[in-house]
Amino acid sequence: MFPRFSNRDALFRWLDRYTAERKEELDRQRLSPHLGLPKAYLLETAADGSEAQSRALASLPWPVRPTEDPRLLYLLNGQGPWAVLEQLSSRHFALYTLLRHQDFESGFRKVILQNPWWDFAWFAGIALDILWRDYLVEVYPHRFTRLAFEHEARFESLMDGRDITERDSEEPEETVFDREELGADGENEDTFPKERRAASFNFTDLVGRIRSFLPQLQEIHPPFRALKMLRLPASYRGGYDLWSWGKLTFRAPSFREGRVYLLTITRMYQRATELLEQTAWIQAESLELPGGGVRLTGTSITFRFSQPLTPQTLQRFMEGIFGRARNLFRLWGNPIRRSDRFFYVHGVDLHLWEPIGMEFTPEYFRLYLPKGTCGNTVHRLARNLQRYVDPALEVRIGDRPYEDFFRQALWQVAENPSENGE
Amino acid sequence: MKPLEQLNLMLWLVWDAQGALARQGFTLHAIGARIPLDPALQRALIRANSRWKKHAVAPDLLLRYRQGTWWLLECKTSAFGPNSSTAAQAAGMLVLTPRWFAQARGLPEKDVALVKVCYALQGGQEATQQATLEDIRHRLQPHAAVNPAGAFGIYPDGNGLTLRGAGASVCFASAMAISLPPEGVYPLLPVDPSIDANDPDAWKDLQERLRSTFVAWMGKYLPRAVHQPVELRLEEDLLRRAILVWDIWEDESRKTVRRRARAFVRRLLQPVRKYFQHLEERPAGWTFQVPDVTTVDTILKHLLGAESRRREMPAQLSLFDVAPSREEEADEHDRKSGDPNPS
Numbered sequence: 001m002f003p004r005f006s007n008r009d010a011l012f013r014w015l016d017r018y019t020a021e022r023k024e025e026l027d028r029q030r031l032s033p034h035l036g037l038p039k040a041y042l043l044e045t046a047a048d049g050s051e052a053q054s055r056a057l058a059s060l061p062w063p064v065r066p067t068e069d070p071r072l073l074y075l076l077n078g079q080g081p082w083a084v085l086e087q088l089s090s091r092h093f094a095l096y097t098l099l100r101h102q103d104f105e106s107g108f109r110k111v112i113l114q115n116p117w118w119d120f121a122w123f124a125g126i127a128l129d130i131l132w133r134d135y136l137v138e139v140y141p142h143r144f145t146r147l148a149f150e151h152e153a154r155f156e157s158l159m160d161g162r163d164i165t166e167r168d169s170e171e172p173e174e175t176v177f178d179r180e181e182l183g184a185d186g187e188n189e190d191t192f193p194k195e196r197r198a199a200s201f202n203f204t205d206l207v208g209r210i211r212s213f214l215p216q217l218q219e220i221h222p223p224f225r226a227l228k229m230l231r232l233p234a235s236y237r238g239g240y241d242l243w244s245w246g247k248l249t250f251r252a253p254s255f256r257e258g259r260v261y262l263l264t265i266t267r268m269y270q271r272a273t274e275l276l277e278q279t280a281w282i283q284a285e286s287l288e289l290p291g292g293g294v295r296l297t298g299t300s301i302t303f304r305f306s307q308p309l310t311p312q313t314l315q316r317f318m319e320g321i322f323g324r325a326r327n328l329f330r331l332w333g334n335p336i337r338r339s340d341r342f343f344y345v346h347g348v349d350l351h352l353w354e355p356i357g358m359e360f361t362p363e364y365f366r367l368y369l370p371k372g373t374c375g376n377t378v379h380r381l382a383r384n385l386q387r388y389v390d391p392a393l394e395v396r397i398g399d400r401p402y403e404d405f406f407r408q409a410l411w412q413v414a415e416n417p418s419e420n421g422e
Numbered sequence: 423m424k425p426l427e428q429l430n431l432m433l434w435l436v437w438d439a440q441g442a443l444a445r446q447g448f449t450l451h452a453i454g455a456r457i458p459l460d461p462a463l464q465r466a467l468i469r470a471n472s473r474w475k476k477h478a479v480a481p482d483l484l485l486r487y488r489q490g491t492w493w494l495l496e497c498k499t500s501a502f503g504p505n506s507s508t509a510a511q512a513a514g515m516l517v518l519t520p521r522w523f524a525q526a527r528g529l530p531e532k533d534v535a536l537v538k539v540c541y542a543l544q545g546g547q548e549a550t551q552q553a554t555l556e557d558i559r560h561r562l563q564p565h566a567a568v569n570p571a572g573a574f575g576i577y578p579d580g581n582g583l584t585l586r587g588a589g590a591s592v593c594f595a596s597a598m599a600i601s602l603p604p605e606g607v608y609p610l611l612p613v614d615p616s617i618d619a620n621d622p623d624a625w626k627d628l629q630e631r632l633r634s635t636f637v638a639w640m641g642k643y644l645p646r647a648v649h650q651p652v653e654l655r656l657e658e659d660l661l662r663r664a665i666l667v668w669d670i671w672e673d674e675s676r677k678t679v680r681r682r683a684r685a686f687v688r689r690l691l692q693p694v695r696k697y698f699q700h701l702e703e704r705p706a707g708w709t710f711q712v713p714d715v716t717t718v719d720t721i722l723k724h725l726l727g728a729e730s731r732r733r734e735m736p737a738q739l740s741l742f743d744v745a746p747s748r749e750e751e752a753d754e755h756d757r758k759s760g761d762p763n764p765s
Contacts, residue, residue, distance in 0.1 A: 055645060116641060284450075284666050291529040293451035293486055294670055296437040296444070300608065325726045332637070332726055334630050338623075342605045346630040346664075353641030355634045355663060361605060368608060370663065 002081040002098070008069045011084070015255035018098065023238055023253040036100035038255055040262050042121035042246035042269070043093045043112065044376050046352060053091075056117035088266045092121065094259075114326065119351040119374075121246035121269050124382035125149075125227040126395060128244065130406040131265075132230055140233050141208035146241070148202035148229035151222070154328075154388040155317040156197060199223035222306065226391035232261050244383050271409035273375040276301075279397050279405075280378070283371035299398035301367040301378055303385050306392035308362040311340060317389060318343065318360060328384050333358065349377045378402070423576065425617045426624060427606065428497040428542060429453075429482055431576070431583075433667065434607040435600070436485060442585075442600050443485070451484040451492070454616060454673025457526045463517045466566035470513065479514035480616075480673065481539075490535030492523065493593075494569075497542045501551035501573070504558055513558050515539045517566045537569045540593040545577035545586065552588035610667050615675035625682070631664035632683055636690055637725050639663075644718050647711045651700060655707040656684055694721045 005011040019038050025031045046052030057064055062075040064085070074081035075095070082104075083097040097104070112118045136145060201224070203210070217224040231239040234252030240261050241249040248265075250258045282298030309317065321327050322335055322345065333347025345358040356377065357368035365385070369377065378395075382402060386393050395402035423431070435443040436450045458478045459467075467474040481494040494515045502508040516539055518526065524534040541551050551573035559568045572591035577584045582602030587594040612631060613624035639659050646652050654660070661683055662668045668676075691708065695701060697717050698710040712718055 052642075282666060284670065287449060289486075289489075290533050291451065291486075291527055292670075293449050294667070295449050296433070296441070296610070296666070298437075325723075333634055336623075336626060336630055338605070344627065344630075346627070346634040348634050348638045348641070350641070353638045355631075355638040357608065359605065359608070366603075370666070 001079055002074065002084055004074075004081070006068055008067075008072060011072070012256055012259070015096070019250050019255040019258070020253040023251065026238070026251060034100075036098050036103070038250040038258070039097055039099075039101065040248045040250075040258070041095045041097075041108075042088075042248070042262065042266060043095060044091055044119045044121055044374070045093065045117055047091050052117065052352070056115075059115055059117050061111060088263060089270045092266050092270060094262055094266070113330065116350055116353055119330070119376055119380065121266075122376065122379040122383040123242065123244045123246065123269075124379065124395075124402075125225050125244070125386045125391065126382060126393075126403050127272075127379070127406045128227040128230050128242070129225075130403055130410060131232070131242070132227065134407060134410060136207050136230070136232070137211050141206070141211070143207055143233040144204060145207050145210065145233060145239065146202060146204040146229070146231040147210065147214075147227060148200075149224050149226050150200045150228045150387065151198070151226040151391040152388055153197040155320050156313050199226075202229070222390075222392040224391075226386045228387070234258075244387070268406065268409045269379075271412055272405040273379070275405045275409060276378055276397055276402075277369070277373075277375040279400065280369050280375070281371040281373070282368055298369070298371070301369065302364050302396050303366070303381065304364045304394045304396070305362075305390045306394070307390070309389075311362070314341075314360065314362050322347075328388060329381060331356075331358075335360070349373065351376065351380075423499070423544060424621075425497055425499055426609075426611070426614055426621065428499070428576070429614065429617065430609040430611055431607055432483055432495060432497060432542060433610045437610070442598055447488045448485050448493075450667070450670065451486050453483055453611065453667055453671040454480055454614070454675070455484050455527075456480045456672060456674065457518060457523070459514055459518070460522055460525065463514075463522055463566065466517055466562065467510070467513050469565045470561045471509075474510040474513045476510050476514040479511055479518065481515060490533060492534060492537045493540050494518070494537065495540045495542060498547075498551070499544055501541075501543055501547040502554060504554050504561070509554070509558055512539065512541075512555060512571075513562060516555075516559055516562055516568045516571060519567045519569055538592050539569050539571040541571075541573040542585075543573060543575055545575035545584075548573040548575035548586065548588040548591070552591060610665075611671065612665065613679060614673065615678040616673050619675075619678070628664070628679070628683070629686055632660055632686055633690065635660050635664045636687060640725055641722055644712065644721060645715065648713070648715060648718065649711065651709045651711045653704075653707060653709045654687075656680065656687065657706070659707070660687065690725075694724050697721050 002011075003014065005014065015038060022031065022035065022037050026037075031037075045056040057073075060075065062077055062082070065074040065076055065081070067074060071087040073085040075083040075085055082099060083095050086094045086096065088094050112120060132147070199221070214224065228244045230242050231251075232242060233239045234254065234257055236253065238252030240252060240258045241247075242261075242265065243249070248258060248262055252258060280298055280301055282296075284294040284296055287293045287295060318335055321329050321331050322333055325332065330350045331347050332350055333345040336344040336346075338344060341361055343360040345360070347356055347358055348354065349356050352374050354373040354377070355370060356373055359366040365381075367378065367381065369375070378397075382393070382395050397405065433450070433453075435441045436448050437444055441448075456478050457480070459476055464475075464477065467476055479494075482497045483493070483495040485493040485495055487493065496511075496515075498508075518537060520534040520537050521531060523529075523537050524531045539555070541548075541555070543551055555571040555573060559571060562568045570592040572587055572593040574585050574587040574591055574593045577586055579599070582600045585594055585598045585600065587597075609627065612627040613621065618624065639654060643652055643654075657668075657680070661680065665671070687708075688703070691701070697712060697720060699713060701708065701710040712721070
């Protein structure tokens with residue numbers, strides 16, 4: 001639990017000490033049994049100042065108590081403040097907690113994923129790859145890092161006409177996320193794993209060495225493109241594990257250094273989202289000309305599969321989304337079948353309740369975002385499609401690669417930090 | 423290619439990001455705009471051909487090119503001859519020279535330097551159409567100034583299609599190759615009763631757009647309805663969001679779409695009606711409130727549930743199989759005849 005503090009500096013000093021103590025325990029491999037590592041979860045909601053943001057805060061199941069600092073809030077449970085919520089940008093919050101992940105994370109995920117006003121910040125392998133290549137490889141070639149990859153062919157039907165992979169129709173969606181950080185080591189002895197293609201790897205090595213062999217691995221085995229965790233080195237020892245669902249685990253001595261990473265990641269994420277929205281938002285812009293008229297702007301977002309899906313896989317994929325109100329993609333809609341290989345869906349993104357247009361074929365999934373729809377939808381879909389459908393997915397906004405938006409955002413943030421200052 | 427698909431293809435071509443016409447500087451001014459003809463023009467038409475009685479014309483699209491050139495664009499699956507009933511519409515558009523066009527649309531005359539009449543057809547039909555247009559122009563010229571006119575054919579090819587003008591076409595100086603998604607373009611206009619009032623796929627498309635827009639609206643705004651009334655407006659909240667080009671769609675068949683959309687929304691509300699307080703239908707839409715947050719959750723669960731879709735959409739009955747009223751039939755007749763004084 002968090003003690004009460006009168007100001008942000010006091011809170012952060014305390015967190016620095018706590019973080020340093022946990023790092024020492026990690027180094028001795030004797031983590032206190034009831035104390036968790038500091039963690040931050042990057043969350044997205046409606047824009048600042050809007051009625052929707054007030055409603056978002058009110059929708060949380062924990063009482064929210066303001067602090068002296070207007071951008072810091074306590075979240076309470078029966079025992080006191082279990083988390084601190086910090087507003088990092090106009091629509092992003094960091095939730096800091098010291099609880100052990102096994103004590104609260106499963107329930108916390110459910111709360112966020114079932115709450116229409118909140119979503120996690122999603123980092124597809126494509127996006128994490130930008131941090132890997134453009135930052136880690138360039139700046140820290142001689143430091144150790146840890147990378148984790150995971151892919152599960154959740155909807156795949158391997159043999160044409162023969163459904164040899166097990167379906168998940170009865171499995172609660174929440175348990176999918178329970179496996180987030182377990183991988184092979186965390187398999188539950190009491191369950192029988194589903195028989196389908198799945199891959200989970202991680203390795204720790206020098207950045208420069210990983211750089212030399214990773215492209216070859218990615219070439220021969222696509223799940224190595226589905227990066228799910230990337231350790232960002234701390235300035236001295238240790239690092240900060242950034243997960244594909246916006247979680248940052250502090251495995252280094254300094255809380256504030258991890259927070260600096262979090263601020264940079266948030267700014268990059270927000271900027272990439274804004275750039276994507278500006279490009280993709282579909283609208284009929286009124287023209288300032290006599291007699292009026294409109295300019296139709298915006299473009300589609302295409303998620304192209306490296307291999308066409310079989311008809312059975314496409315069917316299962318669509319059933320997995322539209323056959324259940326709660327699904328991995330947080331989408332809802334009624335597919336319209338135009339042919340055996342082409343479906344339209346005029347649907348709803350259940351995060352912030354936005355209508356969206358979708359097209360499904362064996363070769364691609366295409367998205368149309370009306371103006372005002374949150375671009376976070378694209379990040380969530382990219383991450384989940386890479387994770388559960390095709391690790392070698394290619395994503396384009398119009399004719400522009402998705403990764404370009406993150407690359408552009410990362411360097412804009414780096415070159416203009418003062419524009420994004422607190 | 424069906425007429426509605428052709429129309430959506432043209433709309434796609436003026437869509438900024440990928441549209442070949444947008445890149446050339448075309449913008450979209452109106453869809454199905456009804457342009458009244460000055461009495462002087464009406465007389466010129468009758469003098470050219472006694473069967474060419476038109477009070478107004480309604481080209482499928484009005485496009486503007488840069489600042490001063492306007493296209494009156496019609497989409498046809500096949501060419502027509504000079505003696506067909508469709509020729510009257512063509513004649514009406516041909517006499518809408520810049521001054522008359524500006525007057526009819528309420529534009530400053532300096533903003534209308536040139537008006538072109540263009541026909542988009544299935545590939546192979548454009549030469550015949552061009553000949554028809556020239557024939558009509560020839561008949562009109564003793565009685566009125568006429569616009570240039572041209573026809574172009576739409577030819578599917580390996581990667582998309584090619585637009586090819588007829589020999590003397592004023593629309594495209596040279597063939598234009600356009601790459602297209604293989605499954606077709608995203609339909610900006612899902613339905614157009616003036617083209618085909620009974621296209622089941624088109625009505626199904628509109629229905630699903632309305633459903634998703636309705637569910638999204640409910641999710642976002644229903645919480646506001648706790649203890650105080652909110653208003654769901656058919657046009658502003660639903661139709662405008664479901665059909666991106668709604669505001670510039672001037673065709674009177676919007677009335678039909680509005681009527682059927684209202685009927686559909688009534689059916690969407692029906693299964694959850696019991697949860698609302700003071701639910702009232704008004705000309706602009708519906709007002710209602712709910713007693714508490716728990717009721718909000720109940721309504722939303724119901725709207726998202728598969729059962730609700732099955733219940734309100736019986737297998738054999740389309741919600742849009744609603745016979746038009748006599749008033750609507752009369753409206754439809756008037757629209758087709760271009761009568762400015764409907765019965």
